[in-house]
Amino acid sequence: xxDLEQSIQLKEAVxxxxxxxxxxxxxxxxxxxxxxxxxxxGLTEPQxxxxxxxxxxxxxxxxxxxx
Numbered sequence: 001x002x003d004l005e006q007s008i009q010l011k012e013a014v015x016x017x018x019x020x021x022x023x024x025x026x027x028x029x030x031x032x033x034x035x036x037x038x039x040x041x042g043l044t045e046p047q048x049x050x051x052x053x054x055x056x057x058x059x060x061x062x063x064x065x066x067x
Contacts, residue, residue, distance in 0.1 A: 013063060016063065017059060018055065021056070034049055
């Protein structure tokens, strides 16, 4: 039951991501390194991480502050 609930929450979160965040999230799920992702996006590794974490924080706040 808990796995089902987490799966539903994850699908909702992905559905609510903006295009950039969804692209980075998918790349991480496929095993790409932060360095590879940053290079593809024309950013430094710290910039890519920070931008992603900021976007996830905004998403978390919008979805009710779930941790």
